[in-house]
Structure formats: structure tokens, C-alpha cells
Amino acid sequence: MGKKRSGGGLTGSQQAAKFLGVSVLSGVVLAGMAIPAAGALGLAAKGTVEGFDEIPANLKTPPLSQRTTILDAEGGVIATVYSRDRQVVPLTAISPYMQKAIVAIEDSRFYEHGAVDLKGILRAVNRNAQEGGAAQGASTLTQQYVKNVFVEEAGDDETKVREAQEKSLGRKIRELKYAIQVEEELGKKKILENYLNITFFGQQAYGIESAAQRYFSKASKDLTLEESALLAGLVQSPSRYDPVNDTQEAMKRRNLVLQRMADIKDISQAEADAAKAKPVVLKVTKPKNGCITAVKGAGFFCDYVRNSFLTDTAFGKTREERAKVWNQGGLTVRTTLDPQSQDAANESIKDHVDQEDSIATAVTMVQPGTGRVLAMGQSKPYGFGKNETQINYSVDKRMGGSNFGFQVGSTFKPFIAAAALEGGMPPTKVYQAPNKMDYPSPISRCDGSQYVNPSYKKETAKNETEDEIGPYALRTAMEKSINTYFVEMIGEIGLCPVTEMTQKLGVTPADGSKLPESPSIALGSAELSPLTMANAYATFANRGVYCTPVAIESITDAHGKALAVPKTKCDRAMSTETADTINTLLSGVVDSGTGERAGLTDRDSAGKTGTTDSRYNAWFVGYTPNLSGAVWVGSGGTRKITMENIVIGGKPYEKVFGGGLPGPIWKDAVTGALAGRERLYFSTVSIPEPNVPAGGPRGNKPSTNPSRPGRPGGDGKPGGRPGGQTAGATEGATGGGGTDPQPPFPGITIDPRGGGLIGGRDDQ
Numbered sequence: 001m002g003k004k005r006s007g008g009g010l011t012g013s014q015q016a017a018k019f020l021g022v023s024v025l026s027g028v029v030l031a032g033m034a035i036p037a038a039g040a041l042g043l044a045a046k047g048t049v050e051g052f053d054e055i056p057a058n059l060k061t062p063p064l065s066q067r068t069t070i071l072d073a074e075g076g077v078i079a080t081v082y083s084r085d086r087q088v089v090p091l092t093a094i095s096p097y098m099q100k101a102i103v104a105i106e107d108s109r110f111y112e113h114g115a116v117d118l119k120g121i122l123r124a125v126n127r128n129a130q131e132g133g134a135a136q137g138a139s140t141l142t143q144q145y146v147k148n149v150f151v152e153e154a155g156d157d158e159t160k161v162r163e164a165q166e167k168s169l170g171r172k173i174r175e176l177k178y179a180i181q182v183e184e185e186l187g188k189k190k191i192l193e194n195y196l197n198i199t200f201f202g203q204q205a206y207g208i209e210s211a212a213q214r215y216f217s218k219a220s221k222d223l224t225l226e227e228s229a230l231l232a233g234l235v236q237s238p239s240r241y242d243p244v245n246d247t248q249e250a251m252k253r254r255n256l257v258l259q260r261m262a263d264i265k266d267i268s269q270a271e272a273d274a275a276k277a278k279p280v281v282l283k284v285t286k287p288k289n290g291c292i293t294a295v296k297g298a299g300f301f302c303d304y305v306r307n308s309f310l311t312d313t314a315f316g317k318t319r320e321e322r323a324k325v326w327n328q329g330g331l332t333v334r335t336t337l338d339p340q341s342q343d344a345a346n347e348s349i350k351d352h353v354d355q356e357d358s359i360a361t362a363v364t365m366v367q368p369g370t371g372r373v374l375a376m377g378q379s380k381p382y383g384f385g386k387n388e389t390q391i392n393y394s395v396d397k398r399m400g401g402s403n404f405g406f407q408v409g410s411t412f413k414p415f416i417a418a419a420a421l422e423g424g425m426p427p428t429k430v431y432q433a434p435n436k437m438d439y440p441s442p443i444s445r446c447d448g449s450q451y452v453n454p455s456y457k458k459e460t461a462k463n464e465t466e467d468e469i470g471p472y473a474l475r476t477a478m479e480k481s482i483n484t485y486f487v488e489m490i491g492e493i494g495l496c497p498v499t500e501m502t503q504k505l506g507v508t509p510a511d512g513s514k515l516p517e518s519p520s521i522a523l524g525s526a527e528l529s530p531l532t533m534a535n536a537y538a539t540f541a542n543r544g545v546y547c548t549p550v551a552i553e554s555i556t557d558a559h560g561k562a563l564a565v566p567k568t569k570c571d572r573a574m575s576t577e578t579a580d581t582i583n584t585l586l587s588g589v590v591d592s593g594t595g596e597r598a599g600l601t602d603r604d605s606a607g608k609t610g611t612t613d614s615r616y617n618a619w620f621v622g623y624t625p626n627l628s629g630a631v632w633v634g635s636g637g638t639r640k641i642t643m644e645n646i647v648i649g650g651k652p653y654e655k656v657f658g659g660g661l662p663g664p665i666w667k668d669a670v671t672g673a674l675a676g677r678e679r680l681y682f683s684t685v686s687i688p689e690p691n692v693p694a695g696g697p698r699g700n701k702p703s704t705n706p707s708r709p710g711r712p713g714g715d716g717k718p719g720g721r722p723g724g725q726t727a728g729a730t731e732g733a734t735g736g737g738g739t740d741p742q743p744p745f746p747g748i749t750i751d752p753r754g755g756g757l758i759g760g761r762d763d764q
Contacts, residue, residue: 064088064152064198064207066330066558070294070302072337073372073553079294079302083327085214085287086206088558091193094208095223099192100266101232105257107141108264110192115142115183116176142179145195152198201231202238204287215243217283225267226275229257247280254280292383297346299382300392300400301337301373305551307399309333314566330558336372336551341365341627344672345375352649352665353379353633355387359648360636361662362393363669364530365629368538371547371568373531374627375673380636393636394530396510401529405510406632409524409610409658410481410594411533411621414540414582416522417478417486419501420493421578427585427687433470433477433485436462440491445517446499461487461523471692478585479593481609486522495519504573505536505546524610530630533621538628540586540606543683544579545572577685582606584684590622598622598663600671604682607666609658615643620662622670625680629670631662 067082091099103110109117117140139147183191201211211231212220223231233253234241243250255276262272291302309315309326316322345363353361362378380389395401421427438460441453453459463469463483470477470485477485490498495517502508502515509515510529518525531549539546547570555563586606590599594609598620607622617634633648633656635641643656653661 063328063558064330065328067210067289068326068329068331068333070305071332071334072296072298072339072342073335074339075334076295076339078296078298078335078337079291080288081290081302081306082329084206084329085204085210085289086197086329087209087213088197088207088330089209089220091189091196094193094196094220095228097225097228098196098208098220098223098231100261101225101228101257102196102235103141103192104261104264104266105232106144106235108260110141111188113140115179115181116140139175140179141195142183142191143175145191145198146175146178146182148195148198199235200238201234202242203244203284204289213285214287215282215284217285225271226254226258226278229261229275230254230280233257243280243282244284251280294382296339296342297377297381298337298342300378300394301335301342301376301551303382303390303392303400304373304376304395305333305335307395308551311398312566314564331563332556334553334555336367336374336553337376338374338673340675341375341669341673342377344675345377345669347672348665348668349377349379351668352661354649355379355381357648358641359634359643359646360393361631361633361665362530363629363631363665364394364534365627365669365673366531366534366538366549368541368623368626368628369545369547369570371535371538371549371570373549373551375629375669376531389636391636393632396508396512396529396532398512401510402636403511405527405529405532406617406619406634407524407612408526408528408533408619409612409617410483411608411610411619411658412521412524412526413478413481413486414586414608415502415505415507415536416490416493416498417474417585418540418574418578418582419497420489421581422501422574423493423497425489425493427474427581427685428690429489430471430473430690430692431477431485431488433463433472433482433488435466435469435484436460437484437487439487439519443491443519444494444496446496451495451518459520461519473690473692475585475588475687475689478608479588481594483523487519490519490522495521501573502536504571505539506548507532507536524612530632533619534628534630537607537621537623537630539573540579540582541623541625541628541682542579543576544574545570576683580683580685581687583682584687586622587682587684594657594659595620595622595663597659598667600624600667603674603679605670606682607663609663611657614640615656616640618643618656618658618660618662620658620666622666624670624674625682626678627670627674629666629673631666631669633662633665
């Protein structure tokens with residue numbers, strides 16, 4: 001209300017403002033009634049209002065934000081996400097009662113006047129002139145629609161929302177001008193349809209369809225008279241008349257709407273009285289929005305899909321553009337998630353790791369040759385409560401993962417072997433592989449510089465147990481995960497071939513940095529994500545062809561139009577011979593090596609275990625010809641937990657190793673994922689095991705188990721069995737190395753002292 005002078009009258013400036021407001025509003029009204037299509041009307045507020053021909057096109061048919069539905073590969077709903085929960089429906093799909101109720105209470109003369117109601121405007125102008133305020137009230141349903149369009153366009157920008165709702169003369173004139181144009185071009189029925197679809201009804205429900213679902217769990221076409229009146233009454237003040245929180249206030253407002261409908265003869269008085277006598281009966285459907293509502297434990301996959309959309313230029317040049325499309329919603333996103341694989345991952349996680357455990361696990365599976373992400377789950381569910389998290393342990397930081405990823409331990413060794421084999425190294429390569437050694441120095445990097453082991457404090461590498469003493473050949477070194485063997489290998493080939501190979505395999509640190517060029521990467525010092533590891537190993541299964549991971553199969557917009565989606569990009573990372581050799585080596589790991597407990601009995605499988613220093617992380621990354629998966633176990637929070645003398649999933653572990661817990665998780669998950677599906681086979685190669693002299697107490701002893709060469713029995717890993725019922729070595733050792741019955745590889749002469757082999761020189 002305007003300030004008055006001490007004598008009770010308004011100031012001169014206030015009187016002038018009132019006069020101008022009346023003149024302008026009257027001019028607009030009369031212009032709209034007389035020649036609403038005129039494009040260059042001379043209005044008193046010239047400069048405040050643009051010409052009618054400049055009306056925004058989207059004011060007539062605004063793109064309303066709606067819910068987006070995310071589907072799995074078979075069409076099942078994973079989750080619905082939205083910035084505003086709305087489902088746009090045609091007027092024919094809205095109850096006639098609802099149409100009449102909203103008109104009765106908001107603009108009873110809607111079908112009689114034009115864009116503006118002259119009688120209402122004059123009453124409002126007179127009232128505001130008396131009170132000294134800006135022009136308010138008497139907004140027609142068309143004017144309200146116009147205002148809602150601008151509010152919708154403002155989105156979550158609070159400044160723009162305030163501008164769209166401000167009670168100012170300029171905004172009112174602008175609203176009136178657009179209302180005149182919209183009414184002429186759209187017509188009454190379309191305006192009513194648009195209004196009912198854009199209006200906010202409270203409880204996070206935008207539009208009549210979502211409101212009907214929210215309050216009554218039914219479609220808007222099925223709304224009864226009393227239900228329609230209640231919803232129509234909400235529009236004026238959704239919070240004040242909220243029936244969920246204040247039934248009595250909502251009933252009073254509902255009955256007012258019913259009486260208004262009777263007064264204008266939309267219903268009889270008897271119908272109104274009968275409806276008034278009924279109590280407010282709700283059947284509320286709680287708001288379900290976002291990935292937290294995802295089924296099948298797919299909340300993290302849902303979040304990965306959202307981040308895939310927001311980070312891919314296929315959906316917009318900038319993140320802001322992509323976010324606008326995503327928030328606009330109305331999309332149907334069909335994803336690559338395979339329900340069977342996702343169920344299998346979830347079941348395996350539940351069988352081995354509890355949500356309440358101090359450590360966590362993540363399981364990710366992809367399809368070799370397509371890059372399709374088939375499953376993504378973890379033991380800490382998606383959420384905000386205790387033992388829940390919003391951090392997706394399976395992916396990189398930019399996609400919603402942890403800040404750094406997790407050290408991968410010996411699962412990195414196949415990348416070194418692939419780089420060496422691709423460079424021409426024979427698969428029968430033998431290294432001295434002592435129990436402990438200084439890192440080789442110097443070692444060349446890609447930029448021409450060299451790694452130099454500092455003389456004042458030598459960096460060293462050692463095998464897991466004292467009895468792991470070489471020499472070893474590649475096959476045995478891979479099966480037993482001999483650390484010093486791969487340190488010697490990287491010393492010979494240099495760091496650059498390893499860097500180049502990992503780049504081809506999409507292996508990049510989870511924090512987005514570059515992979516460090518240091519020999520410590522041979523032992524898995526790099527911090528990576530399970531998805532990165534699963535997809536890199538899928539390249540081996542795909543015989544050397546790497547395919548980028550994809551989670552989105554197709555997208556259609558609110559009008560059913562298909563959007564272009566990025567497809568996987570596949571490039572050869574290594575020769576088929578190199579890939580087949582790696583497949584042969586890693587098949588040995590699950591057959592008689594550190595990953596024996598992960599080996600599948602009904603189909604070809606391969607993989608590698610990994611355990612990091614202090615047992616902060618344990619891994620198994622494995623694959624079949626048609627599925628690749630990574631399992632990580634460790635502490636997902638900021639506090640690192642040493643996995644020794646620990647209870648996980650209700651079972652005690654003396655020490656946790658990649659083959660003891662992640663391996664069985666992988667086996668159960670993959671077995672379930674592939675149940676009933678095609679059995680495929682690897683193309684393997686023959687890798688003779690050279691006769692090498694025994695290098696220590698256990699280095700290359702003959703097998704004591706004829707059925708499992710080199711395996712004295714069981715897992716042979718501390719922590720491999722619950723309750724600490726384990727024996728022998730750690731990550732780098734698993735029992736006797738075994739002597740292959742095949743003759744020595746032709747052309748190789750081994751010096752018992754390792755002469756000519758230390759440092760990686762080959763005397764062939």
C-alpha cells in the first residue's frame with residue numbers, strides 16, 4: 001500500500017503513477033478488444049512493451065519440463081527423474097469436471113471475454129487507485145497461463161522466477177500484451193489445455209495429470225466432481241490448501257469451488273451439496289524422483305546414465321545446454337542395463353558383503369565387442385542414510401565416482417605383458433625375478449625423459465613371501481603374480497610402451513590425471529575405477545579390439561522423436577595374437593593360479609587377482625568371451641581400512657586377497673549373468689614352459705597335485721577361506737610353481753645364475 005501524506009492524501013508522484021497505470025492498462029485493454037492483432041500499437045508505455053510481432057514463439061507452445069523415464073535393455077522401468085514432475089496430456093484426457101472446476105474458480109467468464117476481462121480490469125484499476133498500489137487482481141486464466149510460461153522458463157533461476165512473478169506495472173503490461181496475442185492464436189480450448197498442464201498443484205506435482213496421480217493415485221480423466229474441485233482450489237495457494245497437511249482448510253476451499261460451479265450453473269445445487277457432504281478422501285502416491293528410486297539396486301547405474309548425458313557433446317555443445325535438455329525432461333531413455341546381469345550382481349554382493357560392513361564392494365560388468373554396460377552394483381546402496389552413499393564406486397570422479405579411484409594391485413600386470421608381447425617379446429620370456437630388488441634405473445619415458453631410482457633412498461620391489469624366488473617364465477609369473485618379474489619386464493621394455501598400451505585400453509586414473517610413468521605401476525599403484533578395469537579386460541576377450549563403454553541405447557523426446565545417441569567406438573589396441581596370448585595366460589590364473597576360486601567350471605574364463613599394500617584394496621577382474629567384469633573390495637570412505645582379522649558378510653577373514661573374496665563374488669555374479677546364455681570359447685595359443693632351475697624353496701617345484709599342476713591344494717591364499725583357514729603365500733605366491741611336462745622352448749639357453757636375463761635382455 002502506498003504511503004499517504006499526513007493529511008491523508010497521496011503525494012503528487014503517487015497520484016501521477018496511479019494515473020499513468022490506469023491510462024496504460026486501459027489502453028492495453030481497449031487495444032486488445034479493438035484490434036488485438038495490431039503489430040505497432042502506440043501504447044502509453046512505449047519502450048516498456050515490445051511490438052506484438054515480437055512475441056516469443058515458445059509462449060504459444062512452451063516446452064514444458066516433464067519427467068524422464070529410464071528403462072533397462074528389456075524395456076523395464078529403472079527410475080523416473082525430473083526437475084518438475086509433469087506428464088502432459090491432451091484436454092480430451094482430462095475430466096470434464098476438472099475443466100469446469102478450474103474455470104469456475106479462476107476465471108468464470110473465461111469463455112465470454114477476450115484475453116482480458118474489461119470489467120475485472122476496471123474494478124482492479126479502481127481498487128488499486130484507491131489503495132495506491134500497482135495494478136493487481138482480475139487476471140484472466142489466459143493471463144495466468146502467460147505468467148506460468150515465464151515462471152516455467154525461469155526454471156531454477158531464482159532471480160528470473162522473481163522477475164516473472166513480480167507485482168509491477170511493467171510485468172502486468174507485458175502479461176496483458178502477450179495474453180492478447182496468445183488468445184487469438186491458440187483459442188480457448190488450447191489455452192485451457194496448456195494451463196492445466198503447466199500449473200503447479202503442490203506436493204511437487206506440476207500439471208493436472210501428475211496432481212491426480214499424487215493426491216488420488218489415478219489418471220486425470222477419472223477425477224470425480226469433488227476431487228476436481230479440491231484440485232482446482234489448490235491453484236491459488238498450493239501450500240495453504242494442501243489436503244495432505246490440512247484437510248479442513250482444503251475442504252473449505254473445495255466446497256467454495258463447488259458452490260461457485262453451482263452459481264454459474266455448471267452443476268446443480270443438489271450436486272454441489274452432495275459433493276460438499278463428502279469427506280476429503282486421499283490416496284496419496286509419494287513423490288518418487290531421481291535415481292534414489294531406482295529398482296534392482298540400479299541407483300548408481302541410473303546416476304551414471306545421467307552423467308553420461310551431461311558430459312557428452314552429442315546432447316549439446318555445453319554442459320549448460322545439455323543440462324537444459326535433461327531438466328526439460330519428457331525423455332524416454334533406453335539403457336544397456338541387462339536385468340539378469342544386474343540381479344546376479346546384486347545377489348552375489350548380498351551373499352558376500354553386508355551393507356553394514358566397514359568395507360564395501362562394487363561389481364561392474366560390460367559386454368566385450370559392444371562396450372555395453374550390463375550391470376553396476378555395490379554393497380552401500382544409493383541414498384543419504386546410514387551405510388548409504390551417493391558415491392558410485394564403479395566409475396571415475398567426473399561420472400560421480402570417488403575422488404581418486406582405487407589402487408588396482410596386480411590386476412595391472414596384464415597391461416604390462418600385453419605391451420611387451422606387442423613389442424615382440426616371446427611369451428616364454430624368463431626373468432631372474434629375485435625375491436627383492438631395486439627398481440631398474442634408468443627407464444625411458446614417452447617424453448624422452450627417464451625415471452631414475454634415487455641413490456640416496458633406493459625404491460624397491462619385493463615378492464609377497466620370502467619363498468617366491470625366481471627365475472620364472474611368463475606363464476608361471478602371471479599365475480603366481482610374481483611382482484619382481486613384471487618389474488624386470490617394465491625395466492626392459494620401458495615405460496612408454498606401457499603408457500601407450502593403457503591409452504589404447506582406455507586406462508586412465510579415476511581423478512582424470514595422467515597415468516604416472518613410474519615402474520611402481522607394475523605393482524598396481526595407479527588408482528582406477530572398476531568400470532575402467534572391466535572395459536579394458538573386455539579388450540582381451542574381444543581379441544584385441546577396444547570399445548568405449550556405453551550406457552544409453554536410444555532416447556526419444558516427449559513427442560516421440562528419436563534423438564541421436566553416441567555409439568561405442570571400437571579400435572584395435574593390440575594384435576589378435578597378443579590378445580589370444582593374454583587370454584591363455586589369464587586362463588591359467590583361474591585354472592591353477594591365484595584366481596582359482598574364481599574359475600568357472602562350465603565355460604571358458606580368464607582373469608587376474610590384485611591386492612594392494614596394507615590390504616586396503618582387493619580386486620578380481622575377469623572375463624569370458626561374452627562378458628567382462630571387475631570386482632573391487634575395500635574402504636570407500638576417507639578412512640582406509642586394512643582388511644586383516646576382519647569380518648565381512650558375517651564371515652571372519654584373517655587376510656583378504658583378490659582371489660579369496662573378490663574372486664568368489666565375481667564367479668557368482670558372472671555365473672548368474674550368463675545362466676542359460678550362449679557358451680563361447682577363447683582362441684588360445686600354446687605357451688611351452690621352459691625348464692628353469694629352481695630358484696628357491698618353492699620357486700619352481702614340481703606339482704604335488706597331479707590334477708592341478710603347481711597347486712598343492714585349494715586356494716592357497718591367506719584369507720582365501722573364511723575364518724583364516726588358509727595356507728601359504730599372499731598375492732604373489734600360491735603354492736608350487738610346477739614344471740610343465742613339455743620340452744624346453746627351442747632356442748632358449750638358461751644360465752643357472754640368470755646371466756644375460758637380469759634386466760630383461762633376451763639371448764635368443
